[in-house]
Amino acid sequence: MVLTNIQAKDSLLLIIDIQERLSPMISDIQNLLKNTLKLAQASCVHDIPTLILEQYVHGLGETDKKIKSVLPRATFFSKVHFSACEEAGFLEKLTSFNKKTIVVAGTEAHLCVLQTCIDLLKSGFEVVLVTDAIGSRNSEHKSIAIEQLKHGGAVISCAEIVIFQWTKAAATPTFKKILPIIK
Numbered sequence: 001m002v003l004t005n006i007q008a009k010d011s012l013l014l015i016i017d018i019q020e021r022l023s024p025m026i027s028d029i030q031n032l033l034k035n036t037l038k039l040a041q042a043s044c045v046h047d048i049p050t051l052i053l054e055q056y057v058h059g060l061g062e063t064d065k066k067i068k069s070v071l072p073r074a075t076f077f078s079k080v081h082f083s084a085c086e087e088a089g090f091l092e093k094l095t096s097f098n099k100k101t102i103v104v105a106g107t108e109a110h111l112c113v114l115q116t117c118i119d120l121l122k123s124g125f126e127v128v129l130v131t132d133a134i135g136s137r138n139s140e141h142k143s144i145a146i147e148q149l150k151h152g153g154a155v156i157s158c159a160e161i162v163i164f165q166w167t168k169a170a171a172t173p174t175f176k177k178i179l180p181i182i183k
Helices: 029-045 065-070 090-096 109-122 139-152 159-167 173-182
Strands: 011-016 050-055 075-079 101-107 126-135 155-157
Touching: 011 029, 011 109, 029 065, 029 101, 029 126, 029 159, 029 173, 050 109, 075 090, 101 109, 109 126, 109 139, 126 139, 126 159, 139 155, 159 173
Parallel strands: 011 050, 011 101, 050 075, 101 126, 126 155
Antiparallel strands: none
16 A cells, blocks of 8 residues: 555545443543544544534434533444445445545444444545544453454544644644644
């Protein structure tokens, strides 16, 4: 795989299962939420679409309210499979955004994030795994999932790297909007 800068015009932000009843069990959830919110805010500045996945809402609750409040134009997709790609209509919905780079945040890293990312890679998407915006109940499970996806062809990154790659330059009106997000 040839490394390239992540382009805002080619990106979609995919937030996987950061839900009310699951979040309290996730290791380092506050850091995950902080970085996911930064990505969400930056995606709004760059007019990057967001697709939010929700696993079995009846049992796990809705997406975290802070994330929902930052992303009023996000598209939501309900699922029961660990890999969203196994859900009827998901790949069609994803393809309708016409974006090749999928920037991924969410939980659980070793379940829904891992399985969805593997299937996205198999489907020809470039997957950018934002490691400080993913989590699992067990931090070792998160590390194993990152390693698997690294060897499987995903781009391993962090929120600030992605945000600055989307932004490209300082001393611009866009940068002035991004600066308070990353501070």
